[in-house]
Amino acid sequence: MKTVGYAAYSSDAHMKPFHFEHRALRANDVAIEILYSGVCHSDLHTVNGDWGPQPYPLVPGHEIVGRVTDVGPEVTHYQVGDKVGVGCMVDSCQECDQCHDHEEQYCRHGMTPTYGAPDRIDGEITQGGYSKHIVVREEFVLRIPEGLDMSRAAPILCAGITTFSPLRTWDIGKGSRVGVIGLGGLGHMAVKLAVAMGAEVTVLSRSKKKEEEARSIGATGVLASTDEEAMTNAASSMDLIIDTVPVEHDVTPYTSLLDINGTLVIVGQVGPMKEFMTVPMIMGRRRIAGSLIGGIKQTQEVLDFCAEHDIHPICEIIRPDEINSAYDVMSKGDIAHRYVMDMTQMSDDA
């Protein structure tokens, strides 16, 4: 199946149109016309080669929303016309303990990311959502529930599940006290989801600049990490802190905000972190943890949860040819919304 998308051709070049072909449908494959594609901070890291060499040309994108256009003969859950989504992975071994536990993201044999990895069967490099079509095995296709706006649902498939999963892991519910570091694409979803679960949510940021924005999405306010007095007063006041900062930083100022047994979970920075003090950890059995997206079952759960609670990511819809300027803005700092490309605006002869 011929299609077209935007690809990175090298680690320093901008995205350019790229024509390529998807595999013919296998028995358990679903063919999807992509309508919307979220632009994730990790796309930028990946095409820049920050996480290692990449198989260029590479079409990024792992927040995909579209419609089914064809199904293989063994597909049972989807039909032509269904509203569907694809997140950060498109395959896994389906046999190990993690896959059996619906935690395919931790597959013992490695899950297959949506772009930039060899397909498990034919070895072809997977290509992602900045394109007009994708072919994915049925088990990795999500259903977009009625009640979700298709044009704003895409970021739930990465930013949403990445923050939903730790909220579930640490049993966040009514009365829980949650801190969220950073109010970008991940952070604003963390706030909305935790608030909908009944938690009291505080945004942690360098300054109070985003106070109004934080309140508008349900947080009680912003605690400025530079305000020493406020930080001291907030010691031992949180059960869980979700750290969404996507670059190397110091977690020490935040760990003493945790109550005894509290956890700071890192979901943003993948790579080195600054050294941290062990004192708050030892003196209060506090933990620093990490978490990677979530399994397919839980990804469906967060989509359904968002539909039920009318939670939509804050999105700015752009044309595919605006991707390079979006990357420029993203590389300069966190933005409190997600760029979403309207892939129907991409012409076949781009």
Ligand SMILES: [Zn+2]
């Ligand atoms: Zn992502």
Ligand SMILES: [Zn+2]
């Ligand atoms: Zn597995």
